[in-house]
């Protein structure tokens with residue numbers, strides 16, 4: 361079982377190199393690099409790789425609160441934050457647009473803007489391990505039910 365690291369040791373307004381993170385948290389650099397490959401955001405993949413304190417803190421809190429869940433899986437692109445964010449309350453609505461595809465609608469967990477992500481129905485079981493997904497009725501072109509056509 362993975363060891364827990366204390367997110368309170370991280371200062372949110374600071375950015376860290378991999379080695380600094382390892383030292384502060386008492387983790388190995390290998391562990392920190394694994395977090396990055398598992399979805400911990402970094403400023404740049406060029407060296408030195410810089411990790412923002414608040415993202416590291418959020419990542420640790422997310423991962424350690426739900427150790428069996430993949431935090432990056434449910435992330436959704438927020439146009440207001442201009443980056444991937446976890447949905448507010450880990451809640452999402454799935455609105456089918458066809459038999460195989462649909463949209464996930466969520467609120468950004470950071471700024472609460474509405475975020476939309478296109479997804480396939482086939483990916484819902486995996487997403488459901490992270491998000492609480494509500495199945496919505498299929499989207500009608502006008503958003504309303506059409507009255508019967510006159511003939």
Ligand SMILES: [Zn+2]
Nearest residue numbers: 438441468471
């Ligand atoms: Zn946002």
